[in-house]
Amino acid sequence: EPEVTQTPSHQVTQMGQEVILRCVPISNHLYFYWYRQILGQKVEFLVSFYNNEISEKSEIFDDQFSVERPDGSNFTLKIRSTKLEDSAMYFCASRPWGLAGGTDTQYFGPGTRLTVL
Amino acid sequence: GDSVTQMEGPVTLSEEAFLTINCTYTATGYPSLFWYVQYPGEGLQLLLKATKADDKGSNKGFEATYRKETTSFHLEKGSVQVSDSAVYFCALSSNTDKLIFGTGTRLQVFP
Numbered sequence: 001e002p003e004v005t006q007t008p009s010h011q012v013t014q015m016g017q018e019v020i021l022r023c024v025p026i027s028n029h030l031y032f033y034w035y036r037q038i039l040g041q042k043v044e045f046l047v048s049f050y051n052n053e054i055s056e057k058s059e060i061f062d063d064q065f066s067v068e069r070p071d072g073s074n075f076t077l078k079i080r081s082t083k084l085e086d087s088a089m090y091f092c093a094s095r096p097w098g099l100a101g102g103t104d105t106q107y108f109g110p111g112t113r114l115t116v117l
Numbered sequence: 118g119d120s121v122t123q124m125e126g127p128v129t130l131s132e133e134a135f136l137t138i139n140c141t142y143t144a145t146g147y148p149s150l151f152w153y154v155q156y157p158g159e160g161l162q163l164l165l166k167a168t169k170a171d172d173k174g175s176n177k178g179f180e181a182t183y184r185k186e187t188t189s190f191h192l193e194k195g196s197v198q199v200s201d202s203a204v205y206f207c208a209l210s211s212n213t214d215k216l217i218f219g220t221g222t223r224l225q226v227f228p
Contacts, residue, residue: 004160006160031214033214033215033216035216041220042206042218042219042220042221043161043206043208043216043218043221044218045215045216045217048214048215055214056213056214056215058215091160091161093161093216105151105163105166106163106216107163108153108160108161108162109160110159110160111160
């Protein structure tokens, strides 16, 4: 069964450094997402991406964050200058073409644990 | 704004016990409702969903019914197994595409 993959599984970085989290969505999917889960807290939406542009972003997704689909298969999340509070599990998700409004299932990857020291 | 409220965990049960995890929501419009499960060390997996009022989602012995009158989507299973031990997340998706999650409920099942 096709699945969303994410690399690395764990990333440790120093505060102020740039990180890129990588995701390979399911191949025929057209909508892509990033979520994050700070330890012990709920999963929070960061951004959605369709047709090579951001569809929606949360207030968490400030100028330090960016997303890109550089080559038609990868989907990346970049944090330009990491802060301690960026430490979290970051999940990528994708879904196939369908009606807007969220009736279709989003398929999640296993997550990347980001630790900022 | 839209939100999801789940019962706090952990929920601790013996094998073959009946499970209920409560979930209520606040939303404008007519949201779709989901239960996701996260097994230890793994990502989020869709367990079941319901897209309109009175729909019942079911999978692997789990069930949840979309109750518009009580704005609820409680998860139930008649007989839990040790392998069901995981964190369960209730979520909704409303007019926009994003999923809004509850805080998650940890289920621990002992033999």
